[in-house]
Amino acid sequence: MRILALGKWVVSLAAALVGLQGHANEAAWPTKPVRLVVPYSAGSTADMVGRILVDRLGARFKQPFVIDNRPGGGGEVGTQHVARSAPDGYTLLLTTGGPLVISPSLKKDLGYDLVKDFTPIADLAWIPVILVSHPSFPARTLPELIAELRKRPGHYAYASSGVGSYAHIAMEMFKQALGVSVNHVPYRGPSQAESDLVGGQVSLMLTGISTASVFLQNNRLRAYGVSSRERSRFVPDVPTLMEQGVKELVDYEVTSRTVLLAPAGTPKNIVADINAEINRALASPEFQEQLHTKNLLSHASTQPAKVSETLVNERTTWAKVIKAAGIQME
Incomplete structure (x- = not known):
């Protein structure tokens, strides 16, 4: 009986240590600069949003958030890069929807999938x-x-x-x-x-x-x-x-949105922390005015699950349009 009790105590202690380690890992982020990969050149819509956002995130998390422009393939090069990056919260994707919701219907092998390879964080701006x-x-x-x-x-x-x-x-x-x-x-x-x-x-x-x-x-x-x-x-x-x-x-609605995503598997606490700070930014008149000076609009708040739903629905809509039009990339 004593051996059994001792075994249970050891198991409980191990579980507690794992839990403590998990909390330690959560508290550790970020300990170095975070890259926001923009799959377009400087001056693009996503780039403009990113340059407004990085100062806010850097001030909140006490680490630099840096724009990493990786243009090419209509946004597909940078998007693929993030899909293949480690899900540790240090590489994020800031993009308009094109490579996520249009490209899948135009190219067979993109090297990434919206649902399988990404975790949505926020819908930042639209026009x-x-x-x-x-x-x-x-x-x-x-x-x-x-x-x-x-x-x-x-x-x-x-x-x-x-x-x-x-x-x-x-x-x-x-x-x-x-x-x-x-x-x-x-x-x-x-x-x-x-x-x-x-x-x-x-x-x-x-x-x-x-x-x-x-x-x-x-x-x-x-x-x-x-x-x-x-x-x-x-x-x-x-x-x-x-x-x-x-x-x-009566149902014709087309908007180009700028979204922030992370590689699939990124810890939930990191996603939640970034999302919470972005929602604080969206509630700020100063942040809203910064977007407005770039002729961009934004929502009052944003939730990861809603971002995912919106992108999947847009991908379905554009797939039907592209198929009906017979559009093919040359």
């Missing part, structure tokens, strides 16, 4: 796109635009920042909802696409509000609607596509 045309386009309102496209199928062309970009996929969803035919002209990035739109070489484009607003102010572009459920504070006079009485567009 809708805006449907614009060259002023010469023979329609001043959204209903007039739709009528013109239906009257002349295949006659007009729209620009995008490249095959598989948000601008491309979002316009294909717009076409599918309305049953219209508009030719696609892909460019290598948004700048040349917007330049040709302003120059009248193409007729239409779904593009970012920040750049479009400059041309709207001097009447070099015409706006038909934004792709969010509510009007944008940056162009408050432009209605949403949903609100204009077009039944085919």
Whole structure:
């Protein structure tokens, strides 16, 4: 009996030591700089969000949080790098949704999977796109635009920042909802696409509000609607596509979001600590204003489970659009 009791005591002591070690490990993070991998170049949306965020996180956790730009493959290079990194809280992914929710339907072997390889932390910022045309386009309102496209199928062309970009996929969803035919002209990035739109070489484009607003102010572009459920504070006079009485567009919502994720298996306490600090930031008027100066919007709060659900739903939506459009990477 004494031997049995002694055995139980040893087991209990071992369990207690393991528990203490676990708490010690939890308390130890971070003990060195944390990298936020941005799979795009400096100046991109994710990069801008990251540079606002790192100071806040560094001050809270008493260690530097450093932006590590790893562009390439439309965001896939940096995303793959994080998927293969150790799940220790020292390598995180700060990205827009493209490589997570669009790329899986365009490429067979990405080297990562949204659900299997990542743990979501936060949804930091988002922005809708805006449907614009060259002023010469023979329609001043959204209903007039739709009528013109239906009257002349295949006659007009729209620009995008490249095959598989948000601008491309979002316009294909717009076409599918309305049953219209508009030719696609892909460019290598948004700048040349917007330049040709302003120059009248193409007729239409779904593009970012920040750049479009400059041309709207001097009447070099015409706006038909934004792709969010509510009007944008940056162009408050432009209605949403949903609100204009077009039944085919009552559920048309497209937003580009910037999210923070960690490699799958990252300790839950680290994820929770970062998420809690980000929620404190989102509740801060100063942090919100920093985002607004970059023409970015944010939620009042963010939870990892909701981030995961949102990304999975977007991946499903874009997969259907891409399949219906027959889009393939060259």
